Structure formats: structure tokens, C-alpha cells
Amino acid sequence: MRVTSTSSAARTDRANEDFTGALPMAAVLIDGAGIPGAASVCRHGVAWYANRLGGDLLGLLSLARERSLPELLGEAIERVTDDHRDTCDVASPISPSAAVAVLRLSGGFVEYLVLGDSFLVLDRAGATPLVVSDPREVIISRPYASALTAAAEGSDEYHRVLRDLRANRNRPGGFWVAKDEPGAADEAITGSCPLSGLAGAALLSNGASRIVDRFGLVDWPGAMALLTSSGPAEVIRRVREAEVRHAVAADDATIAHCTDLGES
Template sequence: MRVAMASVAARRAGRANEDFTGAVPSAAVLVDGAGIPGGESTCRHGVAWYAGRLGAGLLSLLSPVRDRGLARLLAEAIEQVTDEHRETCDVEDPISPSAAVAMLRLSGGRVEYLVLGDAFLVLDRVDGTPLVVSDLREVVISESYRPALEAAAEGEYLRILRDLRAHRNRPGGFWVAKDDPHAADEAITGSCPIAELTGAVLLSNGASRIVDRFGLADWPEVMAVLASSGPAEIIRRVRRAEERDAVAADDATIAYCTELGEP
């Protein structure tokens, strides 16, 4: 498998890129970290640290393992990174770091996939109809808070955002990687034969804006741009749309997988 990656930070003052992506010969991982201002009081390490440690942990577990499902591996990685900082940080606080996750693995002639949270995974099928894997639960709940967030002053904004984050990892809410490994059980998973695919792409929600926020392209068009110009071109178009519409930039990350075949 060949993987082309691009990741561009939002260039927010004092904030590192909170996305992570990486690959091993038979798997790719994307982690989209999440946090809010003031989160430093709950975790001294920060969102970028959490996303990086979770992503690195997933890659180390994926490298030698083929007999355990992706959800089980994600649960192990969540537990590992939580154990690394539970003695120094308030890992259970609603505003402590969390992340959306997308994973892809080649095994036994099939592509296995997992999505938890608002990341995207798109499988480019031979028949030209991409299979789009996403979890809309966070998007649906977030939309109900959007008017209040847009109208709120700074102090009230943080309170409302805390209320939104309190829906994480509970029935009726939405599910992300955070401190509870059981959240992995809520991930969207599946598989399909490698022979049915020409490629696949993992995107953070800062990159998927090209389709779901700005409507600059549909998924077949995105796959065509990736094939001709690579992931950096997708992010360039997103940044241009953010500037045009005065939309705050987000970290944008893409892992584009081609030549699907097991090593």
C-alpha cells in the first residue's frame, strides 16, 4: 500500500497542529484531536500530545496484529494513553483532550475500516461510486448548539461549549476517543474486498469541509483531485474557501491510500 499524506495546521496563535496521521505497510491511521480553551487546567500535556500518543499507539498495535478487530485495538490504545496521564491530569473532565479516529487495515484480501467521531473515510470503488464512512452523531448534536455559540460572549461561550462536550461518550450523545476504552465499541466498522477498490482516503473534519461545509466538490470529484494532484491540493482549496467566507481555519489532514495490496 502506498500512502500520500498532508497535514496543515490552522495557524492559531499558541496552538500546535492537533491532528495526527501515519501509516505502516498494511494500515493507515488519522487522529483529529479536540479540546477547548482552558483545557490546560485539566491536562497539562494538551490536545496535540493526546492525538500524537493515540496515533502512535495505534500504529504500534496495528503493525504486528492481524487477529484482533480494529475496535479492540482502538480500545487498547485509548487505555494506554489514558494510563500515561491519569495520575497527572483530570482525564474524566468533559474538556480534557479527546479525538476522532479513522483507521484502515489490509488483511486477508479485504480492507477493514473504522471511524469514531467526526472524521471521514472514503473508499474509492471500481464502479466509480465512493463508499463514504462517517459518524454524524456529533454533527447533529453540535448543530443544535451552533446558534447559542455564535451569539455568546467569551465567558458564556465556554460554558455552552462545556455543555456540548458533556454529551460525549454517553448514550444519546456522541462518541470519541478520550479516557473510556468502551467508546471504541461505538465506532462504525466494516470491510470490503480489496479487489473492489482503487483507493481510499482518511480525512479530518478540517479537510472534509471541501464537501460537507463549502460544497466545492462531491466525493467522486475529491477522489479525482487526489489521484491527479494529491492531498495538498484538497487542503489548498479548503484554505482558499475559508478565507473567502471568513470562516475560522481548522487543522486539515489527509491520508490518501493507493496501490492497495498486502505487503
Template structure:
């Protein structure tokens, strides 16, 4: 399996990239960190640390335990990262760092996938339209809070209270699920598989919600169009179009990340670096 990656921070002053992506020869991981600026009293490490630590731990587990299920590996990763800062940070606080996660793994002729939170996995099938895997629960619930958030001043007590109320739905039955401090959330992920032989040469892609905006936010193309652009021009072109649309419509930019996976069933090549991660090597992540 070959993986091309691109990751770009939102570019706002004082912000680092809170996305992570990385790969090993048979798997790719994307982590989209989430949190509120100014909550260092809850977690001294921050969102970028959490996303990078979770992504790196997942890559290690995918390499060391290829036979275990993806939810089991994600649960172990969440537990390990939580243990790493449980003694220094308020890991259970609803405002402490969390993340959406997408995983893709090639195993015994199957392409396995997992999505937890508002990330995407897209598989370009030869016998039909792309299979688009998403977890819409957070988006559906978050939309009900959008009117109140728009009228509140970002960073104010009122704004943070609204976000706190929103996050009370997180990792709760009837709410939505993300990677945070509870490994049981991994069992709520959307999972599945398809034959590797059933994919086109365009392969598959993992996208953070900042990158998926090319379809679900701005409507610049559809998912077949995304896979066509990835096949012809690579993930950098998707990010360029997203940034262009954000500027055109004067909307807040978001960190945007894509991992484009191809060459299923072929022998892995030597590792090479791309923005946001490493192929067949130690991951490099964080916003």
C-alpha cells in the first residue's frame, strides 16, 4: 500500500496544526484533534499533543498487533494516551482534548476501515460509486447549537458554557462518540471492510472535516470528483481548493488533512516523508 499525505494548519495566529496523519506499510491513520483554546488548566499538553500521541500510539499498535480488530486497537490507544496524562491533567473534564479518528488497514485481501467522530473514509469502488463512511452523530447534534454559538462571542464565558453543554452529549448514549478518556467509545465507531480487489486505482482516502469541506461545506465537487482529483493531482490540490473557498466565502479556516491510499495488494515501498506524516516510518503529527 502506498500513502500520499497532506496536512495544513488553519493559519490563524497562535494556532498549531491539531490534525495528525501517519502510515505504516499496511495501514493509515488520521486524527482530528478538538478542544477549546485557553483550557491549559485542564490539560497542560493541549490538543495537538493529544492528536499526535493518539495517532502515534495507533500506528505502533497497528504494526505490533495486526490481527486485532480496529476497535480493540483504538480502545487500547485511548487508554494508553489517557494514562500518559491522567496524573497531570483533568482528563475526564468535558472540555479536555478529544479527537475524531479514521483508520484504514489492508489485511488478508480486505480493506478494513473505522471512523469515530466527524472524519471520513472514502473507498473508490470499481463496481459502483465511492463508499463514503462517516459518523454523522456529532454533526447532527452540533447543528442544534449553532444558532446560540453564532450569537455568543468566541472565547467568552457564555460561548464556553454553550460548548460545555454541547460536549455533555459526548460519549453518552443517545449522543455522539469521540476519542477522549473512555476506551469504551471505540466500540461505538463505524466499521466495515471491502475486498481490496474491488477498488479502483484511485484507492481510498481518509479526510478530516476541514478537508471534507470541499464536498459537505462548499459543494465544490462530489465524492467521485474528490477521488478523481486525488488520482490526478494528489491531496495538495484538494486542500488548495478548500482554502480558496474559505477565502472566497470569508469563513473561518479549519485544519485540513488527507491521507490518500493506493496500490492495494502490491508490495510496500521504502518510506518517504510527506506533510503530516511518514510512510513506513515513525509518524510526525500535530497541528
């Protein structure tokens, strides 16, 4: 499997809170998430959490090919949590968390996992792409959107609404992300499909998926065609242009494009 990736920080003065990495038979994308005030409960930060989780998950994928993707993600979450349990308030609602997307080649199949608001797209030859996403956070966030828009960003009211929204995280009936609870991995969207007939695959953070789901510059078949013809950097370049054009705050944007799918 060949993997071409690009990751672009939202701002030059802030660490990129996304992570992506690959093995001959797997690819991982982590989209770190922070809440205002997180530095008061975790001295490491969101970028540290995303990089540590991604690194641990890649290591487990390389060593334990017989274990399921939720099992491996759960162990990676537990390892990272143990890494800073003694120094940080890992259980705090505002401690670092992340969305996760994983692809693995195994036994003539592609296995996948998505937890949180990242995307995984399987490019099927002669058919529309299979888009794998976890819509729960988006759905639950909708009732809070108008209140967040009405409140001044950074105000007490803004933080109160945000806290109410985040109270739905990692609980039944809410939405699920990687944080301090290994059991959250069991709530991920998972599946598999035969390798035959797949032209490629892509893992995208929600900062990169904006090319389709926010700005509508292309549809998913168009996004996969653009990745194939021009690569991840061109997709992110177009997202950045659209952010400026629509006066939308930039987000970290990361893509891992997987081609030449075959087992190693």
C-alpha cells in the first residue's frame, strides 16, 4: 500500500493538533480536540495527546494484526491515559480528546474504524465512493449551534453552552471520542469490504473534509478524483482558499491518501 499524506496547521503560531501515520498495511489519522481551559487540567496539550495516541495505535497495529481495531484503539487510549494520569486531570470534561480514523488491510479485505467527526472514504472502481463517518456529534451539536453563534466567542455564556454540549460526550445517547475511557472504542463505526474493486482510500480530518461537507467545492467522487490527480496538498490548498473567501476560521487539515492497495 502506498500512502501520500499532507497535514496543515490552522495557524503558524499554534501546534498542529492532527496526526497521521502509516504502515505497509495500515493508516491512522487522529484529529485532536481541545476545549478552552484545557491547559489548566492537562500540562501536555492536545497536540501531545494526538501524537501519542497515533503513535501508540500504529505500534499496536504493527504487532497485533489478529486483534480487532476497536480492541487496539481501546488499548491505545488506555496507554495514553496512563501516560499522564499522575500529572493531569484526565477525567476532566475539558481534558484533551480526539477523533480517530483507521484503515487496515487484512486477509483480502479492507477493515476500517471511525470514531468522532473524521472521515474515511473508500474509492470503489465503477461505483460511487463509500463514505464512512460518525454523525453523532454533528447531530447532537445542532440544537446548540444558534446559542453558540449568539454568544460572544470566549464569553462566559459561550463557555457555558460549550460545556453543556460537551456533557453529551462519551455517554449513552451522546457522541463518542477518544479521551480517557478505553470503552469508547467499542462505540466506533466499523466495517470491512473486499480489496478487489477498490481503487484507493482516504482518511480526512474534518478540517480537510470541508472541501465537500462545508464548502461544497466538489462531491465525494470529485474529491477522490482530485486526490488521485493532484494529491492531498491540492485539496487542502483549495480548502484554505475557501476559508479566506467565506471568512471562516481555519482548522487543522490532514489527509492520508492510500493507493496501490495490496497486502504486505
